[in-house]
Every structure is written in C-alpha cells, then in structure tokens.
Amino acid sequence: MNVLVYLVPMALALGLTGLAAFLWSLRSGQYEDMDGAALRVLGDEDLP
Amino acid sequence: MAEALDLALFVQHRDGTAHMDLAVEGVACAGCIRKIEGRLKQLPGVVDARLNFTNRRLAVDWRQSELAPAELIAALEAIGYPAHPFQPERAETDEAQHMRWLVRCLAVAGFAAMNIMLLSVSVWSGTDMPQETRDFFHWLSALIALPAGAYAGQPFFQSAWRAIRSGQLNMDVPISLGVILALGMSLVETATHQPHAYFDSATMLLFFLLCGRALDHAMRRKTRSVAGNLAALKAEFAHRFDGAEVVRVPAAALRADDRLLVRPGDRVPADGVVLSGTSEIDESLVTGETMRRAVTAGATVHAGAVNFTGTLTVRVTAAGNGTLLDEVERLLDKAVTARSRYVRLADRAARMYAPVVHATAALTLAGWLIAGATIHDSIVTAIAVLIITCPCALALAIPAVQVVASGALFRSGVILNAGDAIERLSEIDTVVFDKTGTLTLPEPRVANAAEIAPDLLERAARLALSSRHPLAAAVAREARDRVPFEDASEEPGQGIRAIIDGAEARLGSASFCGIAQHEPTEPGASTIVFSHAGRAAVLVVRQTLRPEAVETIAALREHKLDLVILSGDRAEAVSPIATCLGISDWHGGLNPAEKIAAIEALKAKGRRVLMVGDGLNDAPSLAAAHVSLSPISAVDITQAHADAVFLGQSLAPVRDAVMIAHHARRLMQQNLLLAVLYNAVAVPVAIAGLATPLIAAVAMSGSSILVTLNALRVHARREPIRIAISATDNLAPARAT
Numbered sequence: 213m214n215v216l217v218y219l220v221p222m223a224l225a226l227g228l229t230g231l232a233a234f235l236w237s238l239r240s241g242q243y244e245d246m247d248g249a250a251l252r253v254l255g256d257e258d259l260p
Numbered sequence: 261m262a263e264a265l266d267l268a269l270f271v272q273h274r275d276g277t278a279h280m281d282l283a284v285e286g287v288a289c290a291g292c293i294r295k296i297e298g299r300l301k302q303l304p305g306v307v308d309a310r311l312n313f314t315n316r317r318l319a320v321d322w323r324q325s326e327l328a329p330a331e332l333i334a335a336l337e338a339i340g341y342p343a344h345p346f347q348p349e350r351a352e353t354d355e356a357q358h359m360r361w362l363v364r365c366l367a368v369a370g371f372a373a374m375n376i377m378l379l380s381v382s383v384w385s386g387t388d389m390p391q392e393t394r395d396f397f398h399w400l401s402a403l404i405a406l407p408a409g410a411y412a413g414q415p416f417f418q419s420a421w422r423a424i425r426s427g428q429l430n431m432d433v434p435i436s437l438g439v440i441l442a443l444g445m446s447l448v449e450t451a452t453h454q455p456h457a458y459f460d461s462a463t464m465l466l467f468f469l470l471c472g473r474a475l476d477h478a479m480r481r482k483t484r485s486v487a488g489n490l491a492a493l494k495a496e497f498a499h500r501f502d503g504a505e506v507v508r509v510p511a512a513a514l515r516a517d518d519r520l521l522v523r524p525g526d527r528v529p530a531d532g533v534v535l536s537g538t539s540e541i542d543e544s545l546v547t548g549e550t551m552r553r554a555v556t557a558g559a560t561v562h563a564g565a566v567n568f569t570g571t572l573t574v575r576v577t578a579a580g581n582g583t584l585l586d587e588v589e590r591l592l593d594k595a596v597t598a599r600s601r602y603v604r605l606a607d608r609a610a611r612m613y614a615p616v617v618h619a620t621a622a623l624t625l626a627g628w629l630i631a632g633a634t635i636h637d638s639i640v641t642a643i644a645v646l647i648i649t650c651p652c653a654l655a656l657a658i659p660a661v662q663v664v665a666s667g668a669l670f671r672s673g674v675i676l677n678a679g680d681a682i683e684r685l686s687e688i689d690t691v692v693f694d695k696t697g698t699l700t701l702p703e704p705r706v707a708n709a710a711e712i713a714p715d716l717l718e719r720a721a722r723l724a725l726s727s728r729h730p731l732a733a734a735v736a737r738e739a740r741d742r743v744p745f746e747d748a749s750e751e752p753g754q755g756i757r758a759i760i761d762g763a764e765a766r767l768g769s770a771s772f773c774g775i776a777q778h779e780p781t782e783p784g785a786s787t788i789v790f791s792h793a794g795r796a797a798v799l800v801v802r803q804t805l806r807p808e809a810v811e812t813i814a815a816l817r818e819h820k821l822d823l824v825i826l827s828g829d830r831a832e833a834v835s836p837i838a839t840c841l842g843i844s845d846w847h848g849g850l851n852p853a854e855k856i857a858a859i860e861a862l863k864a865k866g867r868r869v870l871m872v873g874d875g876l877n878d879a880p881s882l883a884a885a886h887v888s889l890s891p892i893s894a895v896d897i898t899q900a901h902a903d904a905v906f907l908g909q910s911l912a913p914v915r916d917a918v919m920i921a922h923h924a925r926r927l928m929q930q931n932l933l934l935a936v937l938y939n940a941v942a943v944p945v946a947i948a949g950l951a952t953p954l955i956a957a958v959a960m961s962g963s964s965i966l967v968t969l970n971a972l973r974v975h976a977r978r979e980p981i982r983i984a985i986s987a988t989d990n991l992a993p994a995r996a997t
Contacts, residue, residue, distance in 0.1 A: 216393070220400060224400075224404070234367050248311065
C-alpha cells in the first residue's frame with residue numbers, strides 16, 4: 213500500500229495541472245469565439 | 261451626398277490608440293473573416309482588427325491621428341459588409357464576467373468531483389480495506405472537497421444568504437444547507453473513523469447544479485448578444501447642424517437644444533419642436549394613427565415619426581411637460597410599480613419543498629431517538645435525509661427546460677428579455693394585439709400589387725428605387741431586380757421620372773403623370789401613379805397585414821385563447837383588419853391611458869393577458885400586462901418593457917412563442933413530478949438509515965440525468981424552425997444607400 217504515497221499525490225498534481233491549464237485558457241479569452249476558432253484554421257496565410 | 265459622419269460617441273481612446281466595436285452584417289464563412297480583417301489591416305494606421313465570428317462583432321484598434329472612424333465603416337461597406345458602431349451595454353459586460361466566474365466554479369467543482377469519486381469508488385469496492393487506508397482516503401477527500409466546496413458553492417451560498425436576509429426562501433437555501441451539512445458531517449465522521457463520508461455527493465451535487473446554471477447563463481448571454489447586434493443595426497442617425505454644416509451623428513449622441521435637419525423619408529431621431537419647414541409626418545409608430553399629420557413651425561414631433569413631404573428643421577427638447585412621452589412615462593411608472601412581482605415556479609416549489617424536507621429530517625431525528633438509537637446515529641440519519649433530498653433534480657427540473665425552451669424560441673425568432681417570460685407566457689388565456697405595426701407591417705406596402713400588370717409594377721418599383729420619398733420606398737419594395745434606372749431625376753413634391761426603353765416614365769402625383777386626380781378610396785391609404793409609354797397604373801399604398809397573420813390568429817383561437825385588438829388608430833381603420841382576421845372584440849381610437857384601463861379591466865376579470873404591441877403608446881400597457889411581446893421594429897422604450905422581442909416580418913413567432921411556452925410548462929411540471937417521485941422513493945430509504953454514500957451518489961446523478969433528458973424533449977417538437985440569423989436580414993428596413 214506504500215505505493216499510494218506516490219500515486220495519490222501524483223494523481224492530484226496531474227488533476228490540478230489540468231485545472232490550472234483550463235483556468236488559464238479561460239482567462240486568456242480562448243473561449244470567447246468558439247465558432248471563429250474552428251474556421252480560422254481553414255485560412256492558409258501561414259503556408260509558404 | 262458626402263457629409264461628415266461623427267462617431268466620437270463610440271470610440272474609446274487609450275494613449276494614442278483608438279478602439280471601436282462594430283456589429284457586422286453578412287458574415288457567413290471563413291473567407292469573410294479573412295476578407296474583413298485583411299481589408300482593415302491594409303488601411304493606414306490600423307493596428308489590429310479582430311472579428312469574433314460567434315457574435316459577429318469586430319474590434320478595431322488604430323492610431324488615432326491617422327484614420328477617421330467613418331473610413332473604417334466605408335471600407336467595410338465597400339467590400340460588402342455593412343457595419344454598425346456598437347457600444348457594449350453594461351449589463352452585457354457584467355454578464356460576461358459572471359459567466360466566467362460560473363465556469364471557474366464549474367471547473368473547480370468538476371475537478372473535485374472527479375478526484376473524490378476516484379477515492380470514493382476505491383473505498384466502496386475495497387471491502388477488505390484496512391481502516392487506516394480508508395481514513396487516509398477520507399482525509400484526502402476532505403482536503404479536496406472543503407476548499408472546492410467553499411469556492412464552487414459561492415453562487416448558491418450568496419444567493420441563499422440574500423434570500424434569507426430579505427426573509428424569503430428560494431431553491432438555493434436547501435441546496436446550501438444540504439451541501440454545508442454534508443461536508444460538515446463527513447468531516448466529523450472522518451475525524452471519528454466512521455465508515456461513511458459524503459464528500460463525493462456534495463461535490464457532485466455542486467457540479468451538476470453549476471452545469472445547469474452555466475448553461476442557463478450561456479443561453480441568456482447568447483440571446484442578449486444577438487439583441488445587442490440588432491440594436492446596433494437599428495440605431496438611428498441624425499443630421500445635426502454644427503454651425504452651418506450638417507454632420508451625421510448617432511441619435512444617442514443628441515442633446516437638448518441641438519438643431520436637426522429632417523429630410524423627407526427620414527425618421528425623426530428625437531423628440532423636438534419644429535423650427536422651420538412644413539411637412540406631413542406619419543406617426544403610426546408613435547400613436548398607432550395611420551393618417552398623416554401636417555406639421556409646421558412650432559409643432560411638436562416625436563422620435564419614431566417618419567417625415568413625408570418637406571424638409572424640417574427641428575430643435576431637440578428635453579423631456580418637458582405635457583408631451584406624449586411624459587404621459588407615457590408617467591403611465592409606465594405607475595404600471596411598473598403596480599405590477600405584482602411574479603413568483604417563479606421553482607421558487608414556489610422551493611417554498612413548499614424546504615419546510616417539508618426540513619420537517620422530515622427533524623422527525624427522523626426524533627423518531628430514531630425515541631426508538632432508542634444513539635444520538636450520533638440519529639443525527640447521521642437525519643443529515644442523510646437532508647443530503648438525499650437536497651434538491652438536485654428539483655433545482656435542475658426547471659432551468660434545464662428553460663435552457664432548451666429559450667433555445668427553441670431563439671430559433672423561432674423570439675428573443676427573451678425577462679428570465680421568467682416563458683413561465684408567464686404559458687399561463688395566458690387572452691391575447692391583446694395592437695394594430696398598427698403589430699398586426700400590420702410597420703412600413704406601408706402596395707396593397708393592389710396583384711391587380712397591376714407585373715412588367716409595369718416592376719418598372720415602377722425600379723424607378724422608385726431612386727427616390728427617398730416614403731411612398732416611393734413602399735413601391736420600391738416590390739422590385740425584384742433591385743437596380744435603379746440611370747438618369748432618374750426627382751422633382752420635389754411632384755415625383756420622379758426617367759427614360760425607360762426610349763419612352764419617359766413618371767412616378768408621382770396624378771397631375772405629375774398627367775391623369776385625372778384619384779382620391780384614396782379608404783382612410784389611411786395613399787395613391788401614387790405610374791405612367792410609361794401611354795400606360796398608367798394607380799398604386800394604392802397602405803398598411804398591410806403581416807405575413808401569416810391570418811394563420812397565426814387562427815392557431816391562437818384554436819388554442820382557446822381570447823383575442824382582442826386595442827388600437828390607437830381610428831375605428832374606420834381598425835374595423836377592416838379586425839373583420840379580415842375574424843376578431844370581434846376590437847376597440848379603436850384609444851389613448852395610452854385607455855389601453856391600460858382596458859387591460860386592467862381584463863385583469864380584474866381574472867384574465868392573464870399577453871399584450872403584443874410596438875408603438876410608444878403601447879409601452880405602458882405592455883408593462884401592465886401579465887406578459888408582453890414586441891416586434892423588433894418597435895420603438896426602443898416599448899421594446900425595453902417587453903418581456904420578449906420577435907424578429908422578422910411574419911406574425912408566426914407569436915404563435916410559436918405561445919406554443920413553445922405551453923410545451924415547456926408541461927415539461928417543467930413533469931420534471932417537478934419526477935423530482936417528487938424520486939424523493940418519494942429515496943426518502944424512506946434515507947429515513948430507514950440505509951442511505952449509504954454509494955446509494956446517495958447513484959440516486960442523485962440518476963435523477964439529475966432523468967430530468968435533463970426529459971427537458972431535451974422540448975427540442976423534439978415538430979415546430980417549424982426558423983433560423984434567427986436570417987431574421988436579421990428582414991429587420992433591415994430597405995436601407996437607402
């Protein structure tokens with residue numbers, strides 16, 4: 213059962229990382245224009 | 261006509277950079293994003309241009325000194341995207357912030373619920389788990405659940421606290437109580453090495469409820485942003501004298517004592533007094549009267565009236581005494597204060613529910629104590645009752661339907677202003693219509709179009725495209741090919757002429773076209789004559805019924821609703837419309853106070869009235885009615901007091917709104933019944949002391965999913981679905997460019 217001492221904090225840390233990433237993406241306005249983001253990838257300005 | 265356009269009202273300045281938001285029409289595909297942003301970035305001085313495709317809004321930043329805001333609009337217009345400057349409403353920014361907060365709470369609750377469930381499932385399945393490990397898992401759960409609950413529970417705690425402080429009881433009170441007790445008891449149980457902890461139930465409950473709240477809020481934000489765009493599209497511009505020069509300014513920028521130029525075909529942008537000029541104005545949007553009124557220097561004019569014949573100079577007046585607007589505002593204040601606050605179905609359910617649940621918990625405690633159980637066991641069982649009855653299903657039962665129903669309404673072209681409009685709409689038994697602009701189209705049409713030779717009508721309509729006169733505008737709406745003839749020349753007060761196929765064509769007064777004078781055959785109608793190569797046609801222009809008006813009225817009558825027309829127009833004008841629609845209960849020539857009196861009389865008889873109206877004179881009666889609807893063409897003050905606004909020309913959204921609301925009401929009641937049934941099964945289990953955390957978790961999620969699925973059935977109706985996006989197109993009154 214000693215393995216839990218590593219596993220549980222690791223699971224929590226990973227979960228918290230996910231939560232932090234989501235909160236960051238929310239703060240940086242990535243959900244402001246959901247439909248636009250889907251269409252912008254179709255633009256090809258970046259191609260050489 | 262090159263005239264300066266002053267948009268200073270909409271531009272925000274930040275150290276040398278200017279910023280403006282625009283609502284853009286006609287954005288439909290990925291190419292549009294590139295075209296619009298690319299074109300603007302080519303302009304000198306533009307720093308950034310970003311189009312939000314979801315809400316069709318464009319944010320532009322540019323170096324202030326290098327570019328005038330009007331050039332941006334001109335550039336967009338040139339590539340085929342009419343854009344309208346836009347000022348985000350305060351309410352909208354506040355809601356965006358609230359939404360972000362709800363989503364943050366949702367994310368935290370989701371994270372906590374998932375991780376705690378991971379630990380809980382281990383505890384439930386590990387029957388041979390040593391007590392130390394179980395306690396360790398419970399402590400871990402507590403470590404996650406307590407801070408997460410304190411953070412993610414805030415929306416409920418705050419609302420519950422507000423309700424309690426004002427001596428009210430809402431659904432958030434039992435929710436908060438359930439969550440806090442579940443967390444508190446679990447903590448005590450963990451500290452005393454007991455086998456059962458309810459951390460998973462508490463966080464899962466928060467997660468489900470926050471999902472419902474966030475969806476509800478997202479739906480409301482979506483409709484509000486569409487409403488905001490429509491307001492920007494509809495915004496009126498005024499021609500203001502700045503010294504001797506005439507500048508186009510947004511009507512919102514007008515101040516008292518500004519002098520305005522109002523040309524024929526223009527709407528009067530603000531209330532004022534005529535300084536010079538004589539003309540006839542059409543006040544159908546203001547009073548419902550379809551007969552035009554002659555005005556001359558000294559006369560009072562109201563915002564929303566259409567100037568017909570001559571150019572006027574108007575001085576803007578602040579709301580003074582004795583004007584129609586003051587009368588309307590006085591009546592409005594009275595109607596709004598007299599209106600009893602509507603208690604929503606969910607809150608009514610909560611008022612019955614909370615005392616019953618809390619009494620049951622108290623009785624459980626007493627019962628177990630009397631039966632000889634220990635104090636600890638009795639308290640745990642009583643709290644388990646509170647947890648299992650924590651109204652997860654009940655709290656989702658109504659918002660879930662609300663979200664789906666407002667989505668369905670949105671697709672039918674109905675935008676909700678008030679959160680409880682659906683519930684009130686479902687209770688009505690009488691529908692009161694205004695006539696002018698509500699049953700009829702807001703702009704006049706050629707009434708006898710079917711009797712005129714199609715080629716002649718088409719030519720008349722294309723010729724009319726070159727004129728700004730309101731009667732010509734009505735004729736121009738018949739044009740299929742919207743290309744004006746070249747070299748058309750207008751003779752003020754007479755008509756318009758051009759050479760078509762080698763012969764002169766004229767559109768205007770009878771004498772201008774060289775035929776005998778025709779008197780309008782009915783009140784409120786005007787005639788305009790078209791002559792070309794020896795042929796002539798007399799076009800009768802008057803207000804016509806909205807498309808699908810007859811079908812809508814028939815459907816409403818079939819629905820056992822009483823129908824009434826209350827109009828500010830003269831009885832002779834109301835009577836033919838009422839006959840045509842088969843409505844026997846109609847009244848004409850009513851002023852705003854008499855309209856309210858008529859509605860109050862209906863209310864006194866116990867009727868629940870849906871008022872549909874658009875004029876300034878309807879605003880007080882909209883506020884007095886049980887629930888109200890307004891077409892998007894209504895004046896601003898009226899729209900602001902309507903519970904919902906419908907888009908487009910057709911009257912069908914009124915029928916759809918009533919039908920969807922009825923259907924939604926039935927589903928809300930079903931959902932409440934489901935929630936009660938769930939409790940009827942779960943509560944005895946909890947009273948018997950058998951509600952383990954596993955049973956609580958399964959019962960809660962099961963009932964929540966059940967009510968949500970039932971709510972989705974609003975979608976499954978075979979209602980004709982109109983796409984709201986296209987409805988913005990018929991909003992635009994044939995814009996003269």
